[in-house]
Amino acid sequence: MNYISIIKAGMLAALVCLAGCKEETLTAEVPVPGTGGGELTGETRFVLPLEEGMNTHVWKGEDLTFELRRGMNDKREITAAFDTDEETLNALTAKYAELKGINLYKLLSTESYEVPQTVTLAPDKASVSVPVKIKDVKEGTFVLPLVLKNGEHEIGVQFVEVVRHPEADFNMSWLDRTPSVEEPRFVAIIETAENDIRNVGNYVLYPNGEEQADTRRPLFDMTVIFSANINWNGIQGKPELYYNESVRRILDNRDVFVKPLQDRGIKVLLSLMPNHQAIGFSNLDITGERSMIKGLARDIQEAVQTYGLDGVMFDDEYANYPETPEAEQPGRPMVQMGSFHFLIKELRDLMPIVEGQAWKDRHNLITLYNTGPFTNGAGNGWCLFGNKFDLIKKHAAGWEDERYGNPIAEDKKAVREWVKDPANQAVLEEIGKIEVGRLFDYVWNANYLRGDNHQYSFSSGRTSDTWIAGLSGEDAEKKYGVASFEMSLENDYGRIQHQTRFWEQGEGKRNEALTTTIGKQKTGKHQSIICFNLQYVPDTWKDAPYTNLYLQDFPLFMKQLGNTANPVVKFEGVNYDTLLPAYMK
Known part of the structure; x- marks a missing residue:
């Protein structure tokens, strides 16, 4: 590389x-x-x-x-x-x-x-x-x-x-482990503008308690650099990757920030997210030679290789997609069926899964952070990953627009009419053959309000009607995580405490209890949990020692998932405070 x-x-x-x-x-x-x-x-x-x-x-x-x-x-x-x-x-x-x-x-x-x-x-x-x-x-x-x-x-x-860097003193055979519901793959998304990503590597799991120190290993299997953006290059008329200053400092200094995590066996992924410029993953032109799709896929693959990363995470938020054909955004199509299908397939062709490849050798991970209406499923009318074209053609009852008494949005109408147009059936058949669910390594649920996806998901029990094509019940158990948690801290009246709005049941917060969400993770047999914005935790606060709250959270998760082995999490190593989190400003 x-x-x-x-x-x-x-x-x-x-x-x-x-x-x-x-x-x-x-x-x-x-x-x-x-x-x-x-x-x-x-x-x-x-x-x-x-x-x-x-x-x-x-x-x-x-x-x-x-x-x-x-x-x-x-x-x-x-x-x-x-x-x-x-x-x-x-x-x-x-x-x-x-x-x-x-x-x-x-x-x-x-x-x-x-x-x-x-x-x-x-x-x-x-x-x-x-x-x-x-x-x-x-x-x-x-x-x-x-x-x-x-x-x-x-x-x-x-x-x-x-x-x-300090030498990693783990028994690296931990990389051969098979994730389970009780000990899922933990994934930390890091807001790089405020947090030093190296701290992820210092959270250590003693899966069988501190008495069996020979089994200690990193807590996190993966971490995600949040976030690169998809911008519009008006001169060349194409989407392109953009790195803000905080992301750039990590990528340009991979030996400082990325390598020490990888040396411990932690996979480092790059988040990819639109940037309010009416261009994203769901409106790349699918006609002709599909140069937008091929060019963006090639840029993503080259970024993974150039910066020595292990893969990417798609996050389809903040695109500001054009809602009507008359929108004054030259060169940028409206949301269209097949855009994301073709992009993921093109990228997977560039970063193929090698049959039998060990986890430790994987540098081709493609994952999805399930958020935003454009990568969601039939429940809100898009079906953009579901390949359930009949539902789109019939604009089936249950679309969110109709459910709340609103007219069908113009962009959804355009997708429906395109799908119904006989002239597009050849492309539609091509799209229908792309089982996107089989191309992703992980699909993480970003619905903070409750543990199950409000679309057709495996966790809802509708295994024959999953919203993402090719994602069988067996695949979903391994790839789909229903438990997602905002791990931010806040400074409230001189105290540091957890952000609770994504943790506790109550008005304006979660609409189900934490135990319920964890219960769905357990029942669905899902083997991954994603945590957003794991932050720097000071050793002292107001001249008094401060206890790292995260050390309690993760054993709690595992115990509620059915782990009876008395897991312990400790923070070992340098506590990097090179950036100032918002709660400390």
Whole structure:
């Protein structure tokens, strides 16, 4: 995989004019990739072979060998040395952290690396090797700025990222486990603007109690980066992936944020969600060559590969889909049957399930966060995943519009008329052959008001009439989770407490008790539970120790699901507070 953990040289050109640095020691511009760098100007270059266009490199435990390369038509003997001025190196480290968007980097200690005292490029040589040995690195996130100078003239600047995480001391055979109702796969969606995703990895489950420490394992099987967006590119006339600043900082720093979770066996997924721009998963053009669908699927697959992720989660909210053909949103169709079918199939073809592939080797997970009317089922009239075209044609009683005395919405009418049109039957037959339920790895219910989906779902007992095509009762037991919980905290009158509106029965809150929801999870034999916005929990609050409430929640879930093995959850490791949650602002 082409893991992105590097900054392109152009981003680091600003490092040459740092406040507090000695101006005469940092004057050369860093070569920009694609310009030919110093070769065209005759300037000597300081590069890492095979990564000549980069100025920052990720240390993976190997000894590094840079090169000092002679410029064209330059016949001088060049003697160079590394700048050891601590003020300069600290300033470069601070600026590097600023440009990377994470204030985590420290200057690598001089005890942790070796470089030659001087480097000499003889007149008859085109280049000379410059070995850099990194050793005895402590846990932390470091950067080593390598500033090579010829006298007072700076030849070049290279940066080496050195990230050392605590060693995962789990018995990794836990990855071979089969999830059960009593010990489901727990999934944490993380709002990345406020929470450090690394904290997910520090929740540890002792499934049989602390007395059997040899069975301890991470609590979470998966975590989801929330969220990338689907934006509309008006110039190219197509949907495209967009990463806000908080998501970008994680993806561009995968060695810092993603790798330590994966090293523990936790799958890291990227959430995909529309962005109020009248484009999403349900209105991609299904006519012609379906370039929107193919292009977006390819972009998603490339994002998974580029950033070293394990899959994606679709979340069809906030699209602001056009409601009428006259809507002034050029290039963006109305919601249409088959859009999501074709997209998921195209993506699954790009990220195929390998028969017999072990969970630990899965980097092709495709999941659905069941929310929003456009990916729901027959109960609200869409049937967009159900392939129950007769229901759409008949606009069967029970549509939410009619149920509440409202006229059928124009966009639903358009879908119905399209399905009824004989000219579209060939495409309809093609759609009908796509069993979307078999293409997803997990389908999570996001209905916070009650535990069962208000559409045709397995949990309702209507196994022959499930709202998602190809999702049999057996599949539903493994793929469908009815228990979804908002895990946010709030600061109420100087106290930290759980957000209760998604937990407790009462006016304006859940319309069924927590025990009822958990009971449906148990009865339906569902093997996954999704929790939204697991947050940083302070060790102290108002100068007093604070108990992490989540440590009580998850054993409670499991016990109510029928687990009698006395499971215990503990928080072990660094409690990362690099971002400030809303409840602490």
